[in-house]
Amino acid sequence: MSAGSGPMLLLSFARRGEEEAIRAAMDAVGAQCPGARWAAIGTPASAPVFRSLGLGEVLVSGDRVSPRQLLRMARAQRPQAAVIIYSGPGTSGHLKLELVALAVAAPKVYRFVPGEEARPLGRFCLLGPVAAKLVQAGARVAVGALVCMAALCWLSLKDMAKGGRHARRP
Amino acid sequence: MQATLIIVSYNGRELLAKSLPAALAAARRAGDHLVVLADDGSTDYSIHFAATTYPQVRVLAFPHRGFGATCNAAVAHAETEAVVLLNSDALVSPDFLPPLLEDLSRPNVFLVGPKFLNADGSLTDTLGNRTSCRWHRGLLSIHHETDPDLLRETAPQLYANGAAMAFRRDKWLSLGGFDPLYRPFYWEDVDLGYRAWGRGWRVLYEPASEVVHEQGSTVKRGHRAAYVELMSAKNAVLFTWKNFLDRGLLCRTLAAQVRWAADDVMIGGPLPRACALLAAFRQLGEATRARAGELRERTRSDQEIMAASGAER
Numbered sequence: 001m002s003a004g005s006g007p008m009l010l011l012s013f014a015r016r017g018e019e020e021a022i023r024a025a026m027d028a029v030g031a032q033c034p035g036a037r038w039a040a041i042g043t044p045a046s047a048p049v050f051r052s053l054g055l056g057e058v059l060v061s062g063d064r065v066s067p068r069q070l071l072r073m074a075r076a077q078r079p080q081a082a083v084i085i086y087s088g089p090g091t092s093g094h095l096k097l098e099l100v101a102l103a104v105a106a107p108k109v110y111r112f113v114p115g116e117e118a119r120p121l122g123r124f125c126l127l128g129p130v131a132a133k134l135v136q137a138g139a140r141v142a143v144g145a146l147v148c149m150a151a152l153c154w155l156s157l158k159d160m161a162k163g164g165r166h167a168r169r170p
Numbered sequence: 171m172q173a174t175l176i177i178v179s180y181n182g183r184e185l186l187a188k189s190l191p192a193a194l195a196a197a198r199r200a201g202d203h204l205v206v207l208a209d210d211g212s213t214d215y216s217i218h219f220a221a222t223t224y225p226q227v228r229v230l231a232f233p234h235r236g237f238g239a240t241c242n243a244a245v246a247h248a249e250t251e252a253v254v255l256l257n258s259d260a261l262v263s264p265d266f267l268p269p270l271l272e273d274l275s276r277p278n279v280f281l282v283g284p285k286f287l288n289a290d291g292s293l294t295d296t297l298g299n300r301t302s303c304r305w306h307r308g309l310l311s312i313h314h315e316t317d318p319d320l321l322r323e324t325a326p327q328l329y330a331n332g333a334a335m336a337f338r339r340d341k342w343l344s345l346g347g348f349d350p351l352y353r354p355f356y357w358e359d360v361d362l363g364y365r366a367w368g369r370g371w372r373v374l375y376e377p378a379s380e381v382v383h384e385q386g387s388t389v390k391r392g393h394r395a396a397y398v399e400l401m402s403a404k405n406a407v408l409f410t411w412k413n414f415l416d417r418g419l420l421c422r423t424l425a426a427q428v429r430w431a432a433d434d435v436m437i438g439g440p441l442p443r444a445c446a447l448l449a450a451f452r453q454l455g456e457a458t459r460a461r462a463g464e465l466r467e468r469t470r471s472d473q474e475i476m477a478a479s480g481a482e483r
């Protein structure tokens with residue numbers, strides 16, 4: 001992999017206390033691709049964490065930049081690889097980051113789980129786990145929708161039976 | 171104003187060795203106040219320890235039925251105008267009591283919470299100081315102030331942390347105390363504060379009264395972390411179902427809860443949030459009955475409660 005083309009794109013929720021894991025991932029990838037340029041996609045909350053690690057280029061979503069615009073900007077940089085950093089043991093959860101890794105069309109993806117060694121994967125190798133997680137997420141949304149709809153209907157009915165939906169005024 | 175200091179304990183003998191003398195010292199310094207140990211069915215001989223080491227402490231022994239129910243039973247036994255509830259791991263300062271009692275004598279004040287500190291006197295990550303409602307991705311979250319500059323003055327707050335709170339007993343009884351809906355633990359204190367604001371009463375934060383407390387240490391000793399997190403998430407859902415009487419607010423929260431159900435897949439975290447929703451759903455009937463009580467008794471809307479208690483949207 002040459003270091004001359006696009007940046008390595010760091011994908012992490014960058015929660016408090018994860019700085020060390022991000023630094024370790026950068027060092028590990030940096031050892032395989034010396035001189036690699038780094039960029040990250042973040043939120044207003046995670047951007048300071050990335051900047052504190054010396055990343056000059058942090059694409060931040062917010063009021064002015066929609067997620068779609070952000071992805072377009074990331075794709076335009078033609079990243080060499082997407083580097084996903086998982087917060088806990090295993091690769092469960094983090095579907096959001098994996099979807100971003102697919103969306104930016106980086107040819108390679110590194111997945112860093114704390115305490116495990118990472119190897120690069122082809123982009124399409126990520127499709128299987130992502131599809132499985134999409135099914136899981138869909139099932140949870142369906143359960144959530146059923147529960148919340150039932151709760152709303154039941155509570156509304158009972159509110160009406162009790163004679164009002166608004167707080168009694170003094 | 172006379173007060174009863176009630177220390178609620180479950181298998182907390184080691185903690186009581188520190189917290190009982192601190193409570194006794196505070197009670198003695200502020201006058202002739204009573205200290206009570208409310209034991210929630212401990213099996214570590216806490217009662218024997220307290221009765222033999224501190225004979226001036228009155229001991230109430232209950233069968234094991236959880237924090238909220240034990241608090242309710244103990245407060246029912248109290249006879250004073252003011253009651254102070256304390257966890258067994260809450261170490262009160264010698265001057266803890268007078269500022270709380272002074273606040274309780276103000277008009278319309280029901281509940282007062284002290285300033286919570288870490289054992290080293292710092293405020294980092296402390297919970298229970300100047301609490302307020304915040305909104306995160308459409309869901310209610312509780313903000314605990316940690317900025318020292320904002321913690322210097324008495325101020326309204328959403329609720330007082332159940333680890334150390336002082337209240338007027340008559341108003342507690344009229345509210346029905348902690349709602350058993352939130353068993354086994356967590357969110358009963360938030361609910362109590364919210365209902366008090368809903369009746370037009372006030373809840374205050376009092377920095378002149380200090381407590382050293384390690385949040386969650388009593389709960390975490392007896393339960394797995396995943397279970398604690400699940401119960402907390404379940405009760406957060408039940409809180410909104412019971413208390414959000416404004417239809418728009420309830421609908422927005424429920425929509426956010428649908429998305430929240432998939433958050434463990436989308437953004438990670440060990441808690442299967444869909445399980446928390448299902449666990450809450452099992453208590454829907456109970457939440458509905460509690461909500462009916464709120465519909466009868468409320469004198470303030472949800473927006474008014476949040477504005478009065480210092481919420482930021």
